[in-house]
Amino acid sequence: MKILLLCKKFPYPLKDGEAIAVNQLSKSLTENGCEVTLLAMNTSRHHYKGNGSLPKELSHFKEIHTVDVDNQITPWGAFKNLFTTESYHISRFVSEEFAQKLTSVLKENQFDIVQLETLYLAPYLKFIKDNSEAIVVMRAHNIEHEIWHRISDQIKFIPKKIYLNYLAKKLKKFEIEKLNEYDFLVAITERDLEMFKSLGYKNGCLATPVGFDLKEYQPEYSAFKKELNLSFIGSLDWMPNIEGLRWFLSEVWPLLHSKFPNLKFHFAGRNAPKDLANIQLPGVIFHKDVSDSKDFMLGYPILIVPIFAGSGIRVKILEAMALGRVVITSSIGLEGIPAKHLDQVILANSAEDYFHSIQMCYDGKINLLNLGQSARNFVHNNFDSSKLAEKLLTAYQNVIDSPSHL
Secondary structure, X not given: OEEEEEEOOOOOOOOOHHHHHXXXXXXHHXXXXXXXXXXXXXXXXXXXXXXXXXOHHHOOOOEEEEEEEOOOOOHHHHHHHOOOOOOHHHHOOOOHHHHHHHHHHHXXXXXXXXXEEOHHHHHHHHHHHHHOXXXXXXXXXXXXXXXXXXXXHHOOOHHXXXXXXXXXXXXXXXXXXXXXXXXXXXXXXXXXXXXXXXXXXXXXXXXXXXXXXXXXXOOOOHHHHOOOXXXXXXXXXXXXXXXXXXXXXXXXXXXXXXXXXXXXXXXXXXXXXXXXXXXXXXXXXXXXXXXXXXXXXXXXXXXXXXXXXXXXXXXXXXXXXXXXXXXXXXXXXXXXXXXXXXXXXXXXXXXXXXXXXXXXXXXXXXOHHHHHHHHHXXXXXXXXXXXXXXXXXXXXXXXXXXXXXX
């Protein structure tokens, strides 16, 4: 099967959920006998320089094409968008050069599947259908408008709250308008799939989560024998991460530091805003953008994921569980991850929950090593990348073979 993957940013380095999700699936598809070609925007916000070479982690792709796209958020661009019906989230990814490259790649190849990685590639549907007979698949990493409605709900500053809600409404309108232009929809969670159906989606579909090759995630438990410390890692130019981390530092950390003055909280991430990059709190250490997120997570037994917005599935949580870490997160953090409280994860939805959970860990009332090992087994049993790719390919072949397509 020949597959073209379209990405709104170059899927490297493997430090964010989208890049990891694209890499794990494309590698598994290749291992299952597919030829996978990548066409990615190389955006100004997440620009990959590469010095003329491609990372070995992407060597499984048959071909890789990139197009530079300037998607910077600007005050003037945001202001102008107030007077249009377009979604500002989407319009920043509309590029004539990308459309031209896409048209060229489609004309030079015969693909069975063209897979859009996220809603932000939907403006190019017409170019795909005009230049290819391939099945068009939307792999929806999130319900995009839901993220921004949830962020808006968390904001206390009224003008910002109104503006974000306005952006979310325009994004929702676009997301619904495009729904039935896809031949097939792949949702990351069953919950998301049911939500898309409730919004009016009627074509073929499947819910399949992000999978992992556990050979790439080797647990190491020496950190469990050392003094207890906490960690956080995530892209710090992503608002749900920023707001969640700020909340933890202001609402939970003072309680913890007062009770456990020797406790340390280590956090890392790229593109941190100034208030986080220059943080001066006792016991809090910022590691900036670490070169290897797995090594960072392995350095501490507990990963904190205080997330109260977002959609889809939190890849970083699954990565940490695959590495045998103990994850403390919210109900939203666990959407799409059917792990059980105190069996494979620790659930915390308030400052009090976080404080008491960490106190139990500190006092030895929770067997952290057993919990971490149980977390890894959970990922092995539920998120194996090869099995999930096989399931997806079976669904694709059924669509290709269906009378409506023939």
